Amino acid sequence: MSHEIRRNPLTESWIIVSGKRITRPWRSGKCPFCPGGEETSGDWKVLALPNKFPALSPDAPIIEEDKRLFYRFQAIGECEVIIESPQHEGDFPDFPITQVSLYIDLLAERTRILESKPYVKCVVPFKNKGSIIGVSLTHPHSQIYALPFIPPRIMKEIECIQKYRREYNRNLFEDILKNEQEEGARIIYENKLFIFFLPFFAMWPYEIHIYPKINVKSLTELDREEKLMLADIIRAAVAMYEEMFGEDCAYMMVIHQSPVGEYHDYRLHIEFYSPHISRERIKYAAGIEWGAWVFTYDGIPEERARELKQAAREALKKIDHLGEVYIN
Ligand SMILES: [Zn+2]
Numbered sequence: 001m002s003h004e005i006r007r008n009p010l011t012e013s014w015i016i017v018s019g020k021r022i023t024r025p026w027r028s029g030k031c032p033f034c035p036g037g038e039e040t041s042g043d044w045k046v047l048a049l050p051n052k053f054p055a056l057s058p059d060a061p062i063i064e065e066d067k068r069l070f071y072r073f074q075a076i077g078e079c080e081v082i083i084e085s086p087q088h089e090g091d092f093p094d095f096p097i098t099q100v101s102l103y104i105d106l107l108a109e110r111t112r113i114l115e116s117k118p119y120v121k122c123v124v125p126f127k128n129k130g131s132i133i134g135v136s137l138t139h140p141h142s143q144i145y146a147l148p149f150i151p152p153r154i155m156k157e158i159e160c161i162q163k164y165r166r167e168y169n170r171n172l173f174e175d176i177l178k179n180e181q182e183e184g185a186r187i188i189y190e191n192k193l194f195i196f197f198l199p200f201f202a203m204w205p206y207e208i209h210i211y212p213k214i215n216v217k218s219l220t221e222l223d224r225e226e227k228l229m230l231a232d233i234i235r236a237a238v239a240m241y242e243e244m245f246g247e248d249c250a251y252m253m254v255i256h257q258s259p260v261g262e263y264h265d266y267r268l269h270i271e272f273y274s275p276h277i278s279r280e281r282i283k284y285a286a287g288i289e290w291g292a293w294v295f296t297y298d299g300i301p302e303e304r305a306r307e308l309k310q311a312a313r314e315a316l317k318k319i320d321h322l323g324e325v326y327i328n
């Protein structure tokens with residue numbers, strides 16, 4: 001059965017081909033992530049488990065074939081599931097900040113361990129949520145992919161920050177943040193160490209990015225206070241989405257951190273893509289988005305940011321928080 005990574009020579013993107021995953025059973029009945037199960041026994045607050053149907057695995061069959069154009073190699077790497085809480089329902093705002101901080105702690109710890117494997121080049125933690133985008137398992141969970149290559153999107157960011165450094169001798173992430181702060185209109189929330197905004201260049205209607213105000217490249221560099229502040233801002237962001245789109249709102253949360261190696265100008269940041277246009281309607285990445293990689297943004301980012309700010313204000317009345325809605 002084929003289990004390999006193929007390269008598209010036209011775009012230099014990678015495709016993980018996993019013949020096994022097609023037989024993945026549709027989960028039904030008992031929740032596999034609730035405490036007391038076969039893999040979830042013992043006393044825990046957050047838990048990392050190997051993905052039972054991994055797209056990548058350390059013992060994938062060895063192949064390396066370079067027919068110049070059709071390049072394929074071993075689907076080596078790791079896929080893990082992170083259970084965010086023993087509680088079967090809910091999302092980050094339903095848990096105390098300290099619980100979400102334990103979650104960050106576990107992501108950092110797993111990143112450190114996975115990065116130490118010789119075949120891992122980049123660790124990408126992410127979360128998909130919302131029945132509207134097909135996430136059926138409601139027990140709060142995230143995933144980690146430890147990839148044997150640098151994913152194209154992160155590679156592109158690295159190329160751009162390196163080019164910016166050569167041209168202006170400055171850090172691109174710091175300057176984006178500076179520009180957002182100068183304009184102010186799209187910033188929604190900040191605490192002592194992190195800030196989130198609907199970026200100038202948002203693709204999704206209510207896309208937001210969390211940036212650090214400090215120089216950190218990876219989760220592994222965060223100290224205790226920094227983890228707590230990151231937990232706080234993630235909770236605030238999700239609480240805001242829930243206020244706007246309801247508790248079962250759909251979003252993807254992707255943590256971008258430096259690949260293994262020396263990427264001095266890289267900064268840890270988190271990108272949230274919510275496909276919602278409204279509570280019931282979602283935007284699809286369709287013809288022009290997929291076929292040309294060109295997003296159309298229906299609306300005005302600054303107005304949408306204002307809506308989000310209002311939602312954040314309402315949401316924060318209901319949860320404890322360490323920062324404030326941004327005032328400009
Ligand atoms: Zn459960």
Ligand SMILES: [Zn+2]
Pocket residue numbers: 157256269271
């Ligand atoms: Zn990014």
